[in-house]
Amino acid sequence: xxxxxxxxxxxxxxxxxxxxxxxxxxxxxxxxxxxxxxxxxxxxxxxxxxxxxxxxxxxxxxxxxxxxxxxxxxxxxxxxxxxxxxxxxxxxxxxxxxxxxxxxxxxxxxxxxxxxxxxxxxxxxxx
Numbered sequence: 001x002x003x004x005x006x007x008x009x010x011x012x013x014x015x016x017x018x019x020x021x022x023x024x025x026x027x028x029x030x031x032x033x034x035x036x037x038x039x040x041x042x043x044x045x046x047x048x049x050x051x052x053x054x055x056x057x058x059x060x061x062x063x064x065x066x067x068x069x070x071x072x073x074x075x076x077x078x079x080x081x082x083x084x085x086x087x088x089x090x091x092x093x094x095x096x097x098x099x100x101x102x103x104x105x106x107x108x109x110x111x112x113x114x115x116x117x118x119x120x121x122x123x124x125x126x127x
Contacts, residue, residue: 003039003106006030008046008120029117037063037108040120042099047091047123048107052082053115060090061108067097082116092123 007030029051032038040046052058062078082088098105109116 003037003104004032004034006032006034006038006040006118006120008041008122011121011123029119031114031117033112033114034109034118035112037106038118039100039104039106041103041122042093042095042105043103043122044092044095045123046093046105047089047121048105049119049121050082050088050090051117052084052086052088052111053117054111054113055084056111056113057081057083058113058116059110060088061110062090062093062098063100063106063108064098065096065100 040048048060050058050060058081060080060082062080064078080088080090093099093105095103100106
């Protein structure tokens, strides 16, 4: 399966303003239908925001990699639900547990409705 790329947006404001008001921060929601899953670059400072405007819940499945400390294996998939007309915030992600060999997080949404929107934001230097 070929995951589709979700671009990561660097936060443009210091502190929580970049998180609390995405419109002010100049962030646009991505409403691509990720029929083969989505992936995004991760350096340990990235969050995924999901807005579910669809009629049904969406289950987000994160695909882990082998943990060098033995806590997880690729069979240990993390599932999180985002109910309809709600938002979910996920992250940050520890790279050595969640990153693919290419330094990317891989996620499989259970529902590919265009009303489910995404934005990945990297908080480089929070203050």
